[in-house]
Amino acid sequence: MKTTLLRRCLPGVLAPAALLLLAGCSVFSSQQRDPVTLYAPLIKVAPDPSWPKVSWQLTVVKPTAARVVDSARIAVRPSPGEMQVYRGVGWSQPPGDLVEATVLRALEDSGKLGSVARPAIGIRADYRLAMDLRRFDSDYAGSSLPSAVIELNAKLIRTTDQRVVAARTFLSTEPAGATDVPSVVAAFERGLESMIAELAGWTLASGEADARRTR
Numbered sequence: 001m002k003t004t005l006l007r008r009c010l011p012g013v014l015a016p017a018a019l020l021l022l023a024g025c026s027v028f029s030s031q032q033r034d035p036v037t038l039y040a041p042l043i044k045v046a047p048d049p050s051w052p053k054v055s056w057q058l059t060v061v062k063p064t065a066a067r068v069v070d071s072a073r074i075a076v077r078p079s080p081g082e083m084q085v086y087r088g089v090g091w092s093q094p095p096g097d098l099v100e101a102t103v104l105r106a107l108e109d110s111g112k113l114g115s116v117a118r119p120a121i122g123i124r125a126d127y128r129l130a131m132d133l134r135r136f137d138s139d140y141a142g143s144s145l146p147s148a149v150i151e152l153n154a155k156l157i158r159t160t161d162q163r164v165v166a167a168r169t170f171l172s173t174e175p176a177g178a179t180d181v182p183s184v185v186a187a188f189e190r191g192l193e194s195m196i197a198e199l200a201g202w203t204l205a206s207g208e209a210d211a212r213r214t215r
């Protein structure tokens with residue numbers, strides 16, 4: 001996996017009252033006036049040979065998420081109940097878009113599906129993967145080093161009768177090697193890669209189990 005860094009000037013991204021400045025920690029900020037470094041994780045999930053090869057088709061729906069979760073700013077929880085963002089950095093795309101793209105690529109590259117696409121493509125899918133992104137933040141959780149926390153609920157739905165055939169919540173807590181932003185982003189990359197691999201395998205196995213029951 002590889003992270004692409006982009007730089008641009010985004011004056012006045014946040015209102016001054018939007019955040020509280022954490023005293024003594026310069027990586028957090030309540031105002032944004034400086035150039036922003038954008039991180040664009042490029043994550044490639046290696047397919048697992050144990051994943052079943054299936055003949056049915058799937059659509060992947062962009063995850064729903066609360067606005068604070070799906071922000072292009074990189075969120076951090078320096079203490080319980082407190083949410084801030086790292087100063088001068090952001091994601092190149094909102095986390096919901098990043099998760100959607102990573103799931104699609106993992107399933108497409110696996111070669112295990114008849115077809116997989118976004119709903120807008122218009123394929124006649126047998127199943128639909130709906131997701132809810134609940135967390136995507138760096139959390140200190142009382143430790144001296146943060147962890148990248150990603151929480152994603154997934155539901156596999158049979159399109160003919162809108163029946164939920166499987167549901168599961170995936171949680172990844174990946175420790176960062178240091179407090180600097182590149183280390184935090186690397187932790188997000190590792191966590192997302194392992195989570196999406198698990199999600200892809202679960203999707204294929206759950207859909208195939210249902211397909212065999214209904215044949």
